[in-house]
Amino acid sequence: MAPKVDGIEEEEISRMESGGVTNSNSNSNSQSNAKQGFCFSPIVVTTAQKVVAEIIGTYFVIFAGCGSVVVNKLYGETVTFPGICVTWGLIVMVMIYTVGHVSGAHFNPAVTITSALFRRFPWKEVPLYIIAQLMGSILASGTLSLMFDVTEKAYFGTLPVGSNGQSLAIEIIISFLLMFVVSGVGTDSRAIGEFGGIAVGMTIMLNVFVAGPISGASMNPARSIGPAIVKHEYRGLWVYVVGPIIGTISGAFAYNLIRFTNKPISELTKNGSFLRNKSNDDSS
Template sequence: MIGTYFIMFSGCGVVVVNVLYGGTVTFPGICLTWGLIVMVMIYSIGHISGAHFNPAVTISFAVFRRFPWSQVPSYICAQLAGSLLASLTLKIMFKITPEAYFGTIPTDSYARALVAEIIISFLLMFVISSDATDNRAIGELAGIAVGMTIVLNVFVAGPISGASMNPARSLEPAIVMGKYKGIWVYMVGPIIGIMA
């Protein structure tokens, strides 16, 4: 819950700050923030929770017998709770204008956004599986590899879909702000991509 909270607070927070304060962060800054906060959380609490900040990743690990199914509900509840608390924090801290919405909405067609989410989620899980779960990889570098993958994914897919890769990243801001346009893309795309 704490890991997902800080990922959402920093990643979504930088989106809000960039809009409300005249674009001072810039798009590359937003991309770097998402990657850096995931990297920081992996190194800070990955040894406690296995760096599960994403329901789609948790489900994928369970499907492929890398994580016990009995713990999946509690992990997903914690992830959703962390995302919800961060979204509420941002709503309380800032006067969120429609332009500063910190959730994800397809800016192109739903089909393009869905394909983007599938591809970037697949890439994310490919790197997680390669670096974080394969004992032949250099485990100490997993946080850097995963964080940089997120930076690259946000650069490529951010303008199309918002580069969610995480159902909790999209669902809770939608609930808090009451904006559900295209929300199904962010429930379906990451799960398909991560399971592929």
């Protein structure tokens, strides 16, 4: 038993003099931390910020892009098809520069899944991002439905104009191009990052020009699922889920094959680093 001074053990005095805390204080602090730790954890706060950014970003991408479709169909082709293409490209570019530094500006479940597959994004956040993207799309689609008298002719979702196979093929191709560009400007340290948003926005615009009259140029499951749920129009919806996912995975894989590395191909295929795509493998 340690000797006491005025009823306080010398060990306790020693701990207090050295800047330590008493057992009672430790218990109190641990209980306080337990109450505040989860909600105020930096990880939880940061993840919540990312999710909110994805909801808001996806909302305005769908609101502006699909809104241009609705306005064009309901008000005598005032926006025009080129105007719709430019609108999609501009809104994606604007939102990339607005929240890209917060969440990465995915706005697209296919991009999120592909990023996680190639070790550019944590798998644990994938469900949260997909839920956020779908929520943003549904909210935007609901807003447009409340604002406009959306007839069947003015439907702002995506439907195959020809066969499902034709639309599937073109969705794979344009999604390939989109992810190929994203991989080049967004994940390669040699790229000029400041122009990444412009490159991605221009790619969206070009893809809508080419594929818009055929498939609607979705490239994004959330872009098609949101309007489908709100307007209860599910024809060919699987095309806009399967096509973009296959296309984005293929596009990322293709870029990783041509990405510069100082390792021989035999070593890349042996340890799988062409999939992992670590930044330290890419430095020249």
